Amino acid sequence: MSEITLNYASPVDLDTHGRYRPGGRPGPRYPFQGRITADGTGEFPAEAGRYHLYVAAVCPYAQRTAIVRSLKGLQDVVSLSYVDDERDGRGWAFRERRGADPVNGFATLRQVYEATEPGFDGHVSVPVLWDQYGGRIVSNNFPDITIDLGTRFGGDPEADLYPEELRPEIDALNARVYEYANTAAGRVSAATTEPEYHRARKAVIGFLDELDARLAGRRFLFGSAVTESDVRLWPTLVRFDVSDNPSARISERPLTAFPNLWDYARDLYQHPAFRENTDLTVLASPTGETDPWRVPVEPATPDWDLPHRRAAL
Template sequence: MSEITLTYAGPVDFDTYGRYRPGGRPGPRYPFQGRITVDGTGEFPAEPGRYHLYVAAVCPYAQRAAIVRSLKGLQDVVSLSYVDDERDGRGWAFRERRGADPVNGFATLREAYEATEPGFDGHVSVPTLWDRTSGRIVSNDFPDITIDLGTRFGGDPDVDLYPEELRPEIDALNVRIYEYANTAAGRIASATTEAEYGAARRAVISFLEELDARLADRRFLFGSGITEADVRLWPTLLRFDLSDNPAAGISERPLTAFPNLWAYARDLYRHPAFRENTDFTAITAPAAAETAAWRIRVAPLHADWDEPHRRAAV
């Protein structure tokens, strides 16, 4: 096997490269949708050491892939590396702050996309799952990546993030988590009228209240065990007070004002898989900007995530 030459992209340079834009490739935003198989068939059979996960500390979708990898104990099965926190028009890149690409020696993640589809002009996203054997991307479809990490590689048999009997319920809740949590801040921030803004805010606050009530008599969303739904929700809760709420003006009430939800979020943070894949320096509050008078102003809140949660007996 030839030695990899580790290279770095130059510094972020908006004057030269501009802001990142996803390109004009037709079709789905996440076009690589290969799946890992457990029976040895298909293009991408589950094999230890074959696959590599590219992630970013700033990205909640990438963070949850890293969390699942840790929860299942796959650190020696699927390798992982980080792209830099910032991106200019070149997209995600490898710089000294987060380290070089240890698999291919790419300077930018776009090179992985172009190696998979020459001339690729679409969205370069994380997480990206790479296949060392074929030298191409398996998937950049983030919901499939966490499901495959959680179900296709074995790992810790005591951790079942996607139990067969709960899958319809988990899938149904995940749809709502995506709409009212994962993507809510962007939708609220982009509202152009007071009516649109108010309706979007109310829907999100109502969902947070629903989750808070749900967690009054159960430790996690589906009882005593962590599931795929908890992993999908948690990175958004992590960012709510520090970034999403200040950026979008979602709620006058911070996460800390939802007692069960806040204790639940701290409970998960105490788990090594969540804590060790969290970098608070990558979760930054946006600079204040002039906005419409009908938008609420919310200051970033630096809460104590190490405060005891007292949920073990729930």
């Protein structure tokens, strides 16, 4: 592999470049959907040193790929780098704060997309799984990337995040996590009438109550071991009090008022794979004026290091 020249994008400049917009490419929002194979067949066989993950600390979907990589012990199998936390109209970029692109030396993540599809004019998203041998994107379809990292590369056999016998149940719960947790703040924020708003937020609160009850007698969502569902839920929980709830005005109750869910969230955070891939300093988002009929919610900063007492479950 030839020596890479490292480049950095210029500082974020909204006056010059404007705010980021997804672009006008027709077709799916996440168009690159290659899959890793464990048996050596296909375009993208699992090989140590072949693949690279581009992620962002601020993106919950990228964060969970980094967590799975750590849970499976794949740090020496799949390399990883971070884009900068902020973006303008150029999209995600590499700056000194998070480091350069160590694989291609690109200044912006758009160059990764254009190297795969010349003239790409679509949504430049993270995470991205990149094939260093083929010089192209394998996938930017975030649900597939964590499944492949968790099941196709071997890694720690004790971390079985997607056990065969539980896959239908995990898939079913993951769909509800996506609807009522991962994308819930956006749905509540998008409500334009008071009745629509209250329906949306009550659906989220009801799901949080359901999870709280589920976790009363089990350490994790499917028992004594972490699964794909726990990884998908976690980034939403860690953002709830500092970002999602105060910006969308979902619940009068903070995460800390759901006792089992709050203990469970701390249990996950205190696991090295979760802690080491969570930057609490970049998760807050600004809140501003809103409709008078939305419930008042102030940002809160919970203590993630409090004892959780969940190990006995």
